[in-house]
Amino acid sequence: MSVTVLEGKNIVRDYHVGGGLFRPSRTVHAVKGVSFSVDKGKTLAIVGESGCGKSTLARIITLIDPATAGELFIDGNKVDIARDGLTKEMRRKVQIVFQNPYGSLNPRQKIGDVLGEPLLINTDTPADERRDLAMKMLKKVGLGPEHYNRYPHMFSGGQRQRIAIARALMLNPSLLVLDEPVSALDLSVQAQVLNLLADLQDEFELTYVFISHDLSVVRYIADEVMVMYYGEAVEYGSRDEVFADPKHSYTKTLFAATPRADVASIKARLAKKKAA
């Protein structure tokens, strides 16, 4: 039987933008009542353009920001960080990987310290054990022990994203939120990182919430897809359903906008060009 790791019911998030002397304050409805659930070991992809609220939702799921209204369940327990605060236990369960691997690593921290930090903050693990765990994790993500004492600037974008993934996995989370983890990477490096994520998912039975605007990546990695548009989930279903039969007009626009690299569409384009 499948176990639901993450469930959200009618999640709402409003931001209040303070007014100035001549400007009234106003409210931005970033997420307007979104519901979803993800089973253990599965991947939910959230797709949408910038400003549609997908990163806001990621922050709510990762327990960084509280939701304004709605209920969030992680491993079956209701979580409300606005009321109860965040326990270390909760923090261990959910981790996030950010979009830009150049901005999410402290340039003055060695990789070993980057990886040891989550353990230092959230657990009582002694220093030598932290070191061993960090070494092991480096190997898991395809780096080596020789990278332990290096600084982030000595790594390429793909390697940095591996480090960010390693950092997120240090606490053995059950849920990993990936906020556009490959959109800053080249095609070939993107393929390596996607393979790594698939391997890690199998190995640790991880549940992923994968945020992206690249439909070809989503098609490759997702089990379920949610399309967001202006804070609302306009389409939600299994990958095959959504890709085979998109219902909402925005989803169709999104499909039409994705560049196609097959021979037939190139032929069609060249023929059209010749005719023009």
Next chain:
Amino acid sequence: MPLLEIKNLTVSFDTAAGPFMAVQGIDLSIEPREVLAIVGESGSGKSVAMLAVMGLLPNTATVKADRMAFDGIDLLELSPSERRKIVGKDISMIFQEPIASLNPCFTAGFQIEEVLRFHLGMDRAQRRARAIELMKLVGIADPEERLNSFPHQMSGGQCQRVMIAIAIACNPKLLIADEPTTALDVTIQKQILDLLVGLQAKYGMGLIMITHNMGVVAETADRVIVQYKGRKMEEADVLSLFEQPKSNYTRALLSALPENAVGDRLPTISDMLFEPAPSAAGSGPATGAAP
């Protein structure tokens, strides 16, 4: 006569560890009214080669070529001041990060008019009229209003449109677009690509598209050059490149597209280039041989 002709271009950078060869003997030519795509990963020297044409490299770079001619003019012989008269007027370039490449201290209107003043010597009223015309051409709503906007007040897509307006202000013969859509959403990417190709056809410009996205290549290019580590791997027209890629590297690039995935794993470049058999699939995570 080709619009731009480059023979045996090498660019090296002086570093503490000795010279680093970013571009190693690239030949390239583009005809008028042609769309040429240059594809490669980061570090393949695709941007550096074009920056060398524009003369925008820092002075640590050494540019050598047997021939580098634009429209019959030898670019290697020109003095910097003569070159500045061509660059921005007859050859212009659009960069990857639209928000970072506009000057945050000046309005969009000022930055468009600057080009018109410098290259065409228009007076204030002419510049204003032309700037509004350009804004309309690149599809910005209420151009009169937007002329007074600063880059931070506009979205990424709008900033990229302003960049395109600046680039086409003097009706260039050659437009170089360096990853023009990498920082943008798919829907905006589609709009910008349609705009660029539309303008290219309307004004008969040559267009060089630098990108790492095979989808963008498929949607825009007539001819494609594939570059890897500063060398040209393959040159072909777009259809035969996708139908029958000749070099291993191109084949690897194409199969790394997520939509071409066969089974559970994506083949990576290192799998294809450095490992003999496809039996590598299914073994542990690929090693960190990132470029």
